Amino acid sequence: MDESHTIWIEKYRPQKLADIVGQDEIVERLSSYVRSGNLPHLLFTGSAGVGKTTAAVTLAREFFRDSWQMNFRELNASDERGIDVVRNQIKQFARTTPLGDATFKILFLDEADALTTDAQAALRRTMESYAQTCRFILSCNYSSKIIDPIQSRCAIYRFKPLSPAAIREEIRRIAHRESLNIRPDAMEAIVYIAQGDMRKAINALQGAAIISRDIDATMVYAIT
Ligand SMILES: Nc1ncnc2c1ncn2[C@@H]1O[C@H](COP(=O)(O)OP(=O)(O)OP(=O)(O)O)[C@@H](O)[C@H]1O
Ligand SMILES: [Mg+2]
Structure with a gap:
């Protein structure tokens, strides 16, 4: 790509958890998941541009290493194609067997606060049904828009400005x-x-x- 057209927020997006600045406590706790080889469902909340998506992607990279692209999927809950499509994609991804030596996959659902209460209720059931083969990372700007039953199933990380x-x-x-x-x-x-x-x-x-x-x-x- 022509250098002058490179967008710096992509060019300089941290590739490792340790390169994320200003979120030390969160980075430390996410790194401990990598060391332990296990992960609960996670809820990342906080304002725009503070490292939520970056943290999810770098966590998956370090967790799965060579097989991260096979075992990690990013979906946007506010996808214009509609929640049914997203719901089908979530189920499809969550229920298939992890690849390589991974014991589960990670599904990253961005803008989860765009989901209606009904859609969140369905998501909650999916999270329960497929918890053995899939961990969810939800990202949102306002955790108050996420229904309690989902919040209670996740470790919550509040990213500060x-x-x-x-x-x-x-x-x-x-x-x-x-x-x-x-x-x-x-x-x-x-x-x-x-x-x-x-x-x-x-x-x-x-x-x-x-x-x-x-x-x-x-x-x-x-x-x-
Ligand atoms: N803590 C951080 N350390 C280093 N760079 C960061 C950090 N947070 C954000 N950035 C930079 O800003 C860009 C956007 O960050 P990111 O996509 O992680 O934000 P976000 O919290 O997911 O925001 P949104 O709520 O808008 O989705 C990244 O590509 C990166 O370049
Ligand atoms: Mg984001």
């Missing part, structure tokens, strides 16, 4: 890799714009970098 220190750390890392100079006022502008959302921070950096490799605050504000 990222601290200014965590945002600075990641922005510094990317700036270094892209050979950018970030003036202190530009860094503060990025932190201010991001409001704890790393996706916003990285997009602000990429936007400013189009203007110049020597970035000051006016360039950051120019594109947001």
